[in-house]
Amino acid sequence: MEQAVPVYILSGFLGSGKTTLLQNMLAAFRAQGKRPAVVMNELGDVNLDGQLVDDQIPTAELLGGCICCSIRGDLSLQLVELVQKEAPDVIIIEATGAANPMDILDGVSETSLYARLELRQLITVVDAAHLYDLYQEQRGRTYRLMQEQIRCASLLILNKTDRVDEEARDKLNELLRKWNAYAPVLQTVQCDVPIETLLDMGIAGFERKEQESVGEGMPHPGSDTKSCGHDHGQFCGCNGNQEHAAHELHHSHSHVMAYTHYFDGPVNSVEFEKLLQELPRDIYRAKGILAFSDTSGRFLFQYAYRESDFMKIDPQGEVQDVAVFIGEHFDKEEIKRKLLALVHSSAS
Numbered sequence: 001m002e003q004a005v006p007v008y009i010l011s012g013f014l015g016s017g018k019t020t021l022l023q024n025m026l027a028a029f030r031a032q033g034k035r036p037a038v039v040m041n042e043l044g045d046v047n048l049d050g051q052l053v054d055d056q057i058p059t060a061e062l063l064g065g066c067i068c069c070s071i072r073g074d075l076s077l078q079l080v081e082l083v084q085k086e087a088p089d090v091i092i093i094e095a096t097g098a099a100n101p102m103d104i105l106d107g108v109s110e111t112s113l114y115a116r117l118e119l120r121q122l123i124t125v126v127d128a129a130h131l132y133d134l135y136q137e138q139r140g141r142t143y144r145l146m147q148e149q150i151r152c153a154s155l156l157i158l159n160k161t162d163r164v165d166e167e168a169r170d171k172l173n174e175l176l177r178k179w180n181a182y183a184p185v186l187q188t189v190q191c192d193v194p195i196e197t198l199l200d201m202g203i204a205g206f207e208r209k210e211q212e213s214v215g216e217g218m219p220h221p222g223s224d225t226k227s228c229g230h231d232h233g234q235f236c237g238c239n240g241n242q243e244h245a246a247h248e249l250h251h252s253h254s255h256v257m258a259y260t261h262y263f264d265g266p267v268n269s270v271e272f273e274k275l276l277q278e279l280p281r282d283i284y285r286a287k288g289i290l291a292f293s294d295t296s297g298r299f300l301f302q303y304a305y306r307e308s309d310f311m312k313i314d315p316q317g318e319v320q321d322v323a324v325f326i327g328e329h330f331d332k333e334e335i336k337r338k339l340l341a342l343v344h345s346s347a348s
């Protein structure tokens, strides 16, 4: 009989390390002689993460929205098309950092009714430093969204542990245990974890959870439950009712917005880095491809939770110089003004 294609969902807040994990998984699958395919979802209008994935790997892009709401129907279409056209051995879905994984789980389950898919794992990547900061305040929509992403996982990766001390690591471990008692937790830097271990752990973890949560808990392929096995009433006063929960959860990330800026000239690298350092706190993620006026070549830049990183690249395909800024209720016009001024001053 035809084998079902295993599907892995990568969830986690913006900038936590999902693309880093995706790259590690792709390398591991290919080393095993497998043919992976990828579904990438970005809030902005361009797929910058796609630049980090080998162009030999079949990739479906869902841009300009979040899988879990505006473009959920597209997810099913893309999955079916990938299976029919590419016959991959495995599919990895990288959600936007603003996605609620429950809806993506639901989308995959629905699709598995008419395409041979088998949901293996929902891996949530957590930025240790970011969660630790939010934990001090214990409130805010981003904190609640992170909580949801953690609760729904079958495997948790506590990443960026290089950015917190031992005391914070212990505290975070305790917190993850409290929010999700079932999923194994792996502590990593750069999501560096033996992938074979990760895949083995996940399968066992997912099966165990399904058995232990009979009647109320963990969503699984073919299941019509949308519950993460926790009390939704904690957030919205409902008792896990599907509609109320979905409604409330969409609201938990509807605060996230993106601005995509296309450049019509190069910018000075020092000035651009300064602009990143001075971004308002409400912008927690930025990425893009740029040419600088003071150095040759083009660069992929990443800004995640106050850390920036530049990598020289040779972009695949035609990519205009572009930057995407993601955050909460920030002033798009102000960013636009600053970027236009930067291009102008770099030209003179």
Ligand SMILES: Nc1nc2c(ncn2[C@@H]2O[C@H](COP(=O)(O)OP(=O)(O)OP(=O)(O)O)[C@@H](O)[C@H]2O)c(=O)[nH]1
Binding pocket: 012, 013, 014, 015, 016, 017, 018, 019, 020, 021, 049, 096, 097, 159, 160, 161, 162, 163, 188, 189, 190, 191, 285, 302, 303, 304, 307, 308, 309
């Ligand atoms: N300090 C530190 N940086 C890391 C670590 N892992 C990843 N990063 C960096 O964090 C930035 C964001 O990583 P990504 O893998 O792109 O994160 P993401 O979750 O895919 O981001 P979005 O797709 O925007 O949600 C990049 O600059 C990575 O190099 C880590 O363990 N420590």
